[in-house]
Amino acid sequence: MSITQKPYHFLIRRVHSLLGLVPIGLFLTFHMILNLSARGGPEMYDKVIGTMRNFPGIIVVELIVIFIPILVHAIYGAWVVYTSQSNVLDYKYARNWFYIIQRISGIYTIIFIITHVYLLRFGEASFAALQHFVSNPYGLIFYALGVLLAIFHFVNGLWAFAITWGIAIGPHSQKVLSYALGIVFVLLSAVGLTDLTAFL
Amino acid sequence: MAQQKVIHFKIRRQDGPDKPSRWEEFDVPYREKLNVISCLMEIQKNPVTSSGKKTTPVVWECNCLEEVCGACTMIINGKAKQACSALIDHLEQPIVLEPLTKFPLVRDLMVDRQIMFDNLKKVHAWIPIDGTYNLGSGPRLAEAKRQWAYELSKCMTCGCCMEACPQVNSRSKFIGPSAISQVRLFNAHPTGEMNKHERLAPLLDEGGIADCGNAQNCVRACPKEIPLTTSLADLNREINKFALDRWLRK
Ligand code: SF4
Numbered sequence: 001m002s003i004t005q006k007p008y009h010f011l012i013r014r015v016h017s018l019l020g021l022v023p024i025g026l027f028l029t030f031h032m033i034l035n036l037s038a039r040g041g042p043e044m045y046d047k048v049i050g051t052m053r054n055f056p057g058i059i060v061v062e063l064i065v066i067f068i069p070i071l072v073h074a075i076y077g078a079w080v081v082y083t084s085q086s087n088v089l090d091y092k093y094a095r096n097w098f099y100i101i102q103r104i105s106g107i108y109t110i111i112f113i114i115t116h117v118y119l120l121r122f123g124e125a126s127f128a129a130l131q132h133f134v135s136n137p138y139g140l141i142f143y144a145l146g147v148l149l150a151i152f153h154f155v156n157g158l159w160a161f162a163i164t165w166g167i168a169i170g171p172h173s174q175k176v177l178s179y180a181l182g183i184v185f186v187l188l189s190a191v192g193l194t195d196l197t198a199f200l
Numbered sequence: 201m202a203q204q205k206v207i208h209f210k211i212r213r214q215d216g217p218d219k220p221s222r223w224e225e226f227d228v229p230y231r232e233k234l235n236v237i238s239c240l241m242e243i244q245k246n247p248v249t250s251s252g253k254k255t256t257p258v259v260w261e262c263n264c265l266e267e268v269c270g271a272c273t274m275i276i277n278g279k280a281k282q283a284c285s286a287l288i289d290h291l292e293q294p295i296v297l298e299p300l301t302k303f304p305l306v307r308d309l310m311v312d313r314q315i316m317f318d319n320l321k322k323v324h325a326w327i328p329i330d331g332t333y334n335l336g337s338g339p340r341l342a343e344a345k346r347q348w349a350y351e352l353s354k355c356m357t358c359g360c361c362m363e364a365c366p367q368v369n370s371r372s373k374f375i376g377p378s379a380i381s382q383v384r385l386f387n388a389h390p391t392g393e394m395n396k397h398e399r400l401a402p403l404l405d406e407g408g409i410a411d412c413g414n415a416q417n418c419v420r421a422c423p424k425e426i427p428l429t430t431s432l433a434d435l436n437r438e439i440n441k442f443a444l445d446r447w448l449r450k
């Protein structure tokens with residue numbers, strides 16, 4: 001009976017959860033820390049970017065570590081969003097809000113990443129290009145929101161990750177974890193926004 | 201003479217599954233310590249709306265009248281709960297009554313919760329003890345564990361958790377937290393444990409445990425205070441091991 005069953009559904013959900021942390025979340029963290037170099041001014045930033053870009057086989061690494069995982073996570077995530085039905089107006093609980101913000105931030109992050117990659121990876125990828133983009137107030141808001149929502153999505157995703165993988169089981173451990181992740185959110189946001197201020 | 205105190209109701213009416221829905225308002229004379237069911241009974245005796253129009257009696261379901269059967273579950277002032285234990289003195293007026301939205305409507309406040317029972321069958325939420333000969337007495341359950349399991353066994357399949365869960369809807373096949381929590385209950389039983397895999401396997405399917413989105417509304421909506429989210433997380437740990445083990449043995 002159970003032998004003939006094909007649990008692909010379960011597998012893809014678990015893969016989706018895993019990809020959010022490895023490699024996507026780790027990449028996000030690394031990326032934001034690396035970008036602190038922008039605080040050192042245009043020359044330093046362009047030099048760091050140049051080194052990364054000229055890395056041999058960088059495109060293969062990018063494909064395997066960044067693009068494909070994000071694509072899979074985003075496409076399946078869109079399906080997850082489609083199969084949800086928010087009722088936050090009747091059940092106004094913090095976790096229910098987080099549930100819906102997780103979905104909204106996911107969608108926003110997809111749009112943000114497309115713009116961001118188009119602008120900086122396949123565009124000029126220079127200090128000046130981003131500086132120009134955020135000199136427009138709407139551009140700045142779009143960017144700041146993108147950074148914050150991507151971080152939220154990652155950090156709140158970590159909370160769900162701990163439940164999905166059976167790490168935090170009881171209500172107490174889940175609560176402690178959410179406070180700890182609150183601190184992580186603040187720290188990562190500080191890094192992300194510091195990156196951004198370099199371009200103002 | 202002082203005006204008589206009334207209880208004001210606003211009820212969503214619908215004559216059948218494919219009929220249009222409408223609101224009707226009713227005033228029930230106030231008495232102390234009434235609950236929603238006793239008011240619905242008053243309306244049944246005299247089905248006249250607050251504007252004096254004669255109407256059909258409101259249809260609803262109830263059975264135990266002590267919050268153990270789950271039949272009277274409906275949406276009261278926006279949240280799913282049992283009408284029999286919803287005390288008028290604790291409710292804000294007008295008291296708005298609506299049928300549950302996650303189940304097919306039968307009429308007025310009555311819905312068909314069959315899907316929940318089908319889900320219990322899907323996950324084998326029972327312990328098979330029938331045989332061709334007497335199997336003798338089973339292993340004993342430690343008292344501490346029995347007390348713990350009793351909490352999980354209080355589920356009355358009422359559907360409050362299904363109603364509150366954003367993952368249970370027409371676009372999703374999610375079986376909801378109650379049936380999943382029953383898997384934990386029956387797998388914890390020393391006899392039930394013998395068929396553990398028969399309950400875990402269906403949870404790997406579409407609509408199974410992986411479809412939970414961790415909104416954690418269910419645990420707050422459950423009138424029996426069943427630790428649903430703990431059951432979900434605990435079974436997540438179990439099922440990851442189970443799925444990996446089964447795959448590695450293929
Ligand atoms: S925790 Fe899971 S089962 Fe409970 S309400 Fe949220 S999505 Fe539904």
Ligand code: SF4
Pocket residue numbers: 270354355356357358359360361362377378381421422423424425426428
């Ligand atoms: S788990 Fe609670 S809310 Fe859900 S059906 Fe059982 S008793 Fe009702």
Ligand code: FES
Pocket residue numbers: 261262263264265266267268269270271272273282283284285
């Ligand atoms: S009538 Fe049984 S729970 Fe209300």
